[in-house]
Amino acid sequence: xxxxxxxxxxxxxxxxxxxxxxxxxxxxxxxxxxxxxxxxxxxxxxxxxxxxxxxxxxxxxxxxxxxxxxxxxxxxxxxxxxxxxxxxxxxxxxxxxxxxxxxxxxxxxxxxxxxxxxxxxxxxxxxxxxxxxxxxxxxxxxxxxxxxxxxxxxxxxxxxxxxxxxxxxxxxxxxxxxxxxxxxxxxxxxxxxxxxxxxxxxxxxxxxxxxxxxxxxxxxxxxxxxxxxxxxxxxxxxxxxxxxxxxxxxxxxxxxxxxxxxxxxxxxxxxxxxxxxxxxxxxxxxxxxxxxxxxxxxxxxxxxxxxxxxxxxxxxxxxxxxxxxxxxxxxxxxxxxxxxxxxxxxxxxxxxxxxxxxxxxxxxxxxxxxxxxxxxxxxxxxxxxxxxxxxxxxxxxxxxxxxxxxxxxxxxxxxxxxxxxxxxxxxxxxxxxxxxxxxxxxxxxxxxxxxxxxxxxxxxxxxxxxxxxxxxxxxxxxxxxxxxxxxxxxxxxxxxxxxxxxxxxxxxxxxxxxxxxxxxxxxxxxxxxxxxxxxxxxxxxx
Numbered sequence: 001x002x003x004x005x006x007x008x009x010x011x012x013x014x015x016x017x018x019x020x021x022x023x024x025x026x027x028x029x030x031x032x033x034x035x036x037x038x039x040x041x042x043x044x045x046x047x048x049x050x051x052x053x054x055x056x057x058x059x060x061x062x063x064x065x066x067x068x069x070x071x072x073x074x075x076x077x078x079x080x081x082x083x084x085x086x087x088x089x090x091x092x093x094x095x096x097x098x099x100x101x102x103x104x105x106x107x108x109x110x111x112x113x114x115x116x117x118x119x120x121x122x123x124x125x126x127x128x129x130x131x132x133x134x135x136x137x138x139x140x141x142x143x144x145x146x147x148x149x150x151x152x153x154x155x156x157x158x159x160x161x162x163x164x165x166x167x168x169x170x171x172x173x174x175x176x177x178x179x180x181x182x183x184x185x186x187x188x189x190x191x192x193x194x195x196x197x198x199x200x201x202x203x204x205x206x207x208x209x210x211x212x213x214x215x216x217x218x219x220x221x222x223x224x225x226x227x228x229x230x231x232x233x234x235x236x237x238x239x240x241x242x243x244x245x246x247x248x249x250x251x252x253x254x255x256x257x258x259x260x261x262x263x264x265x266x267x268x269x270x271x272x273x274x275x276x277x278x279x280x281x282x283x284x285x286x287x288x289x290x291x292x293x294x295x296x297x298x299x300x301x302x303x304x305x306x307x308x309x310x311x312x313x314x315x316x317x318x319x320x321x322x323x324x325x326x327x328x329x330x331x332x333x334x335x336x337x338x339x340x341x342x343x344x345x346x347x348x349x350x351x352x353x354x355x356x357x358x359x360x361x362x363x364x365x366x367x368x369x370x371x372x373x374x375x376x377x378x379x380x381x382x383x384x385x386x387x388x389x390x391x392x393x394x395x396x397x398x399x400x401x402x403x404x405x406x407x408x409x410x411x412x413x414x415x416x417x418x419x420x421x422x423x424x425x426x427x428x429x430x431x432x433x434x435x436x437x438x439x440x441x442x443x444x445x446x447x448x449x450x451x452x453x454x455x456x457x458x459x460x461x462x463x464x465x466x467x468x469x470x471x472x473x474x475x476x477x478x479x480x481x482x483x484x485x486x487x488x489x490x491x492x493x494x495x496x497x498x499x500x501x502x503x504x505x506x507x508x509x510x511x512x513x514x515x516x517x518x519x520x521x522x523x524x525x526x527x528x529x530x531x532x533x534x535x536x537x538x539x540x541x542x
Contacts, residue, residue: 263307278478
């Protein structure tokens with residue numbers, strides 16, 4: 001009894017609470033007990049205040065559990081590493097190991113174009129009479145045999161009427177037919193443009209030809225060296241070194257080079273902005289001995305990307321036109337995402353369910369390509385040639401898997417329409433650098449300077465051409481300014497802000513503090529204790 005203050009009744013306890021609590025308005029319930037109208041008014045007013053308070057609390061918690069974010073932008077200025085630069089020739093390389101099959105494919109394409117449009121392209125397009133095809137023998141690779149492959153005649157180009165034409169004019173679609181393994185469920189892969197249809201048809205056959213190359217062959221050994229593609233390379237006024245670039249084979253563009261791929265050499269530290277302190281390249285962009293039906297453009301593909309990142313040049317990058325000097329200014333943006341409850345992102349890809357097929361750091365494109373390749377191998381029984389293979393898989397070949405094209409195009413259509421779960425399994429990186437580019441062009445070399453420029457290239461690099469600027473290009477990539485913009489996600493409603501907002505609402509409706517909440521808990525405890533005591537007294541009385 002000395003520790004607990006007993007009340008004679010619940011009414012006495014309630015009156016004591018109302019007279020001594022710090023909650024505003026409760027004392028009016030006791031002072032006006034002789035006036036029932038006032039008592040009822042203040043009772044309703046307090047209940048309405050409680051209702052409004054907890055309604056506001058519900059809105060706050062619903063907003064908090066939605067985990068909204070706000071973007072904050074900040075500017076930073078400091079010396080930083082020059083980005084990685086990848087260059088590729090836009091004219092695919094005619095690979096000697098499969099050149100015999102490529103010549104056969106060129107003749108098939110010539111016949112198809114002649115049937116579709118009545119155009120003889122043997123002299124104007126393929127230039128087969130200008131070159132002496134030299135077919136190299138493949139090294140001994142077990143059961144692999146070059147002679148076993150034959151180009152399939154089951155995928156002929158067809159011209160079909162366009163029944164969806166609403167203009168009333170006579171239009172045609174061009175495409176080729178694909179069927180499943182039993183010869184059923186056929187559909188036509190058609191295009192409204194005959195050029196697009198021919199390119200895709202050629203690309204489809206090209207993948208089957210290239211799948212004949214054993215994976216163990218180092219394709220890079222059979223391609224051109226950097227001296228054959230890069231006539232001049234300078235960074236910050238200093239000549240580039242052999243250790244500044246790495247070579248790799250791209251399935252579409254062939255021979256490619258990446259400068260500053262790792263981003264660890266202090267030679268590539270950018271200390272000043274401006275054109276003189278950037279990367280300057282003179283590039284060869286000739287079309288001799290290349291494959292015209294894999295691409296219809298000439299020039300050089302350039303991509304600016306992060307270090308230790310796989311460049312996907314078929315999706316990103318920009319083209320450099322021959323006979324033109326291009327200056328490209330870059331501005332870096334850094335994006336930091338919260339992840340967790342605030343959004344789906346990954347720090348390094350270790351928590352992603354998709355096993356990456358690329359050896360470089362995690363990117364969204366690398367994850368999507370890996371996810372599609374895993375599904376392709378599972379559903380179609382073989383891999384897509386343009387993506388790396390999972391362990392134990394083989395590239396698709398219509399001599400061995402006649403229906404792989406039917407399977408592939410259906411899967412790829414589902415991927416584009418987001419019907420595959422790859423986009424759900426592949427989150428964005430939590431931190432990534434983006435590069436904004438702005439370009440300017442000028443004719444290079446000029447009419448008056450082209451003679452001495454070509455002479456200098458001829459003596460130093462073995463340049464030999466009479467094409468008058470159509471096979472060389474110059475590109476300069478530089479930082480416009482060293483400061484960069486950081487875009488950071490932060491919680492719109494953090495725990496501290498949530499408690500602060502709750503306190504503000506509590507003060508608004510009751511004009512009290514945290515201690516007032518403790519007083520209410522004290523009232524509940526006293527009510528519970530008094531109820532237990534009254535029950536105990538009744539039991540003893542019985």
